[in-house]
Amino acid sequence: MSPHSPSDPDASHEAPDHRDERHELDLGQFLPYRLNSLADRISQALSRIYGERFGITIAEWRVLAWLSHREELTAKQIGEHTRMDKAKVSRAIQSLEGRTLIRRTQSSQDQRVHYLHLTREGEEMLGELIPQAHAWEAELVTTLSTGEYRDLLNTMGKLERQLARLEG
Amino acid sequence: MSPHSPSDPDASHEAPDHRDERHELDLGQFLPYRLNSLADRISQALSRIYGERFGITIAEWRVLAWLSHREELTAKQIGEHTRMDKAKVSRAIQSLEGRTLIRRTQSSQDQRVHYLHLTREGEEMLGELIPQAHAWEAELVTTLSTGEYRDLLNTMGKLERQLARLEG
DNA sequence: GGCAACTAGTTTCACTTGAAACTATATGGA
DNA sequence: TCCATATAGTTTCAAGTGAAACTAGTTGCC
Numbered sequence: 001m002s003p004h005s006p007s008d009p010d011a012s013h014e015a016p017d018h019r020d021e022r023h024e025l026d027l028g029q030f031l032p033y034r035l036n037s038l039a040d041r042i043s044q045a046l047s048r049i050y051g052e053r054f055g056i057t058i059a060e061w062r063v064l065a066w067l068s069h070r071e072e073l074t075a076k077q078i079g080e081h082t083r084m085d086k087a088k089v090s091r092a093i094q095s096l097e098g099r100t101l102i103r104r105t106q107s108s109q110d111q112r113v114h115y116l117h118l119t120r121e122g123e124e125m126l127g128e129l130i131p132q133a134h135a136w137e138a139e140l141v142t143t144l145s146t147g148e149y150r151d152l153l154n155t156m157g158k159l160e161r162q163l164a165r166l167e168g
Numbered sequence: 169m170s171p172h173s174p175s176d177p178d179a180s181h182e183a184p185d186h187r188d189e190r191h192e193l194d195l196g197q198f199l200p201y202r203l204n205s206l207a208d209r210i211s212q213a214l215s216r217i218y219g220e221r222f223g224i225t226i227a228e229w230r231v232l233a234w235l236s237h238r239e240e241l242t243a244k245q246i247g248e249h250t251r252m253d254k255a256k257v258s259r260a261i262q263s264l265e266g267r268t269l270i271r272r273t274q275s276s277q278d279q280r281v282h283y284l285h286l287t288r289e290g291e292e293m294l295g296e297l298i299p300q301a302h303a304w305e306a307e308l309v310t311t312l313s314t315g316e317y318r319d320l321l322n323t324m325g326k327l328e329r330q331l332a333r334l335e336g
Numbered sequence: 337g338g339c340a341a342c343t344a345g346t347t348t349c350a351c352t353t354g355a356a357a358c359t360a361t362a363t364g365g366a
Numbered sequence: 367t368c369c370a371t372a373t374a375g376t377t378t379c380a381a382g383t384g385a386a387a388c389t390a391g392t393t394g395c396c
Contacts, residue, residue: 026233026237027230027233027234027237027249029321030233030301030305031210031305031308031309031320031321032207032210032211032214032301032305032308033230033233034321034324035203035206035207035210035324036207036210036211037250037251038203038207038324038327038328038331039200039203039204039206039207039208040207040251041251041328041331041335042199042200042203042204042327042331043200043204045331045334045335046200057382062195062201065194065195065198065201066195069194069195074344074345075344075345076343076344076345081195082205083205083208083209085383085384085385086344086345086346087345087346087347087383087384087385088382088383088384089345090344090345090346090347091346091382091383093345094346110343110344110391110392111344111390111391111392112343112344112345112390112391112392113343113344113345113391114344114345133198133200137198137199137200139330139334140199140200140327140330140331140334141199141327141330142330143326143327143329143330144323144326144327148319148323148326151316151319151323152199152320152323153197153199153202155312155316155319155320156202156203156206158311158312158316159206159210159308159309159311159312160206160209161311162307162308162309162310162311163206163209163210163213163308166213166307166308167209167213242374242375243374243375244373244374244375253353253354253355254374254375254376255353255354255355255375255376255377256352256353256354257375258374258375258376258377259352259353259376261375262376278361278362278373278374279360279361279362279374280360280361280362280373280374280375281361281373281374281375282374282375
C-alpha cells in the first residue's frame, strides 16, 4: 500500500457518522480529480482575460506565447510543445493569421512547412496580454510562500517525469 | 512584484544566448499552463482505465464515485460537487441508468427530483474500478515522499481558496 | 529517374460540449 | 385561489473537438 493513503471509498462503512465531512474528503483527496478541477478553474478564470479582453482562445494564446520566445516555429513544433493535436494547431493558426496577429512564410527548403512569426500587431497584443496574465498568476499565488511555490513546481516536475515513465 | 518570479516573456531580450533552454522554462514556469497540461495528461491516462477496461467516461466515473459514498444524491447535488454543468450530469445519468449501473427513484415530496443510487451491478463495478484507480494514483505519486504529497495537497487547497476569493 | 513510404498541414465527419430554451413541478405572495 | 417567480432536469442548437482521410510535397532506394 502507498504511504499516502489516498481516499478510500470503503472507509464510510467503518464510521457512518461524520459522513458529510468524510465523503467531501474522499474525492477531495483523490489527486487526479483535485488536480483536474483546480487546473480547470484556473484555465477558465484566465481564459476570461484572453477571451473577453483580447478575443482569443486558449489554443490561440498558446501559439502566441510560444511565438513570443522563438522567432520561427512551425505548426508541428508548436503542436509538440503544447501537446495540442495538429488539427487544433492548424485552426488556431488560421484564425490568428486571419486577424493578422501572425504571418506565415513558406520554407524554401521544404514547401510543406511554414514558419510562423508574430506581426507587429501580434507583438503589441502580447505586450499587453502577457503582463496581465502574469499579474493574474501573481495574485493567484500570493498566498503561497516562496518556498511553497518552488516546492509546488518541483513536485509537479516529479509527477510529470513519473507520468512519462508510466506512459512510456 | 510577486516574489515568485513567474516566467518573464521579455527576458529573452536580456540574454539572447541559451535561447533554447530559456524558452522551455518560460511557459514551463507559467503555473496555469503547467498545471493544466499535467492535469490533462493525468486525466487522459486515468481515463484509459475507465474507458478501456470499464467503458465509462470521466463524467460517468464522477457520478459513480460520488454515489459510492452517499446513499441518495440528486442530479443537482452531483453537479455541485463535481462542478459539471447540469446537461453533462443529465447525460451521464441517462447513460448509467441505461446500463443499469444506477437507479433513480422519484422523490415523493418533490416530483421534479430523483434520488440516485447504485445498483448491485454498479457497486460491483466500482468495487473493481476504485482499487485500480487508487493503485494507479499510488504508482503516480510513488516518487513523492509522504511530506511532499501532503504539501502538494495543502498547496492545492490554498490555491483553491485563493481562486474562490478571486472569483467571488 | 521512378516508385514506395513518409511527413506537414488541412479538411471532413461523427461526436461532445455548454448555453439557452424548454417542460414539469413547486413556492410565495396578493 | 391565482399568478409570478423559481427550480430540477431534459432537450435543442451552434460551436468545438479529435481521429482519420486527404493533399501536397519530400525522401530513400532500386
